[in-house]
Amino acid sequence: MSLWREDFSSSSLEEVLESQAENRVWSKELRRRANELVNSRLAKDISQDDYLSNRKVAHEDAAECRRRALILHTQLIRHTGGTLRREY
Numbered sequence: 017m018s019l020w021r022e023d024f025s026s027s028s029l030e031e032v033l034e035s036q037a038e039n040r041v042w043s044k045e046l047r048r049r050a051n052e053l054v055n056s057r058l059a060k061d062i063s064q065d066d067y068l069s070n071r072k073v074a075h076e077d078a079a080e081c082r083r084r085a086l087i088l089h090t091q092l093i094r095h096t097g098g099t100l101r102r103e104y
Contacts, residue, residue: 020084029095036088043081050074 024032053074057067 022087024087024091027091029092032088032091032095036085036092039081039084039088043078043085046074046077046081050078 024035027035050071053062053067053070056062057064062070
C-alpha cells in the first residue's frame with residue numbers, strides 16, 4: 017500500500033473515503049497473493065520453509081490492513097456523526 021499516515025484528524029471526509037478505498041484495494045491484493053502462495057505450495061513450486069516465511073509476512077500485512085481499516089472506520093464515524101456498518 018502507498019504511504020500511510022496515522023493522523024486523519026485534519027482530513028476531509030473525501031480524503032478518508034479515498035484512503036478507505038485504497039485500503040480495500042490493498043486488502044484484495046493481499047488476498048490474491050495469499051491464494052497464489054497457497055497454490056504455489058500445493059503445486060510444490062516453493063519449499064515449505066519459503067512458504068512459511070512468506071506466510072508470516074502475509075499475516076503481518078493482513079493484520080496491518082485490518083488495523084488501518086479500523087482507524088478509517090473510526091474516522092468515518094467521526095465525520096458522519098453516527099455509526100457505520102463495518103465492511104472489511
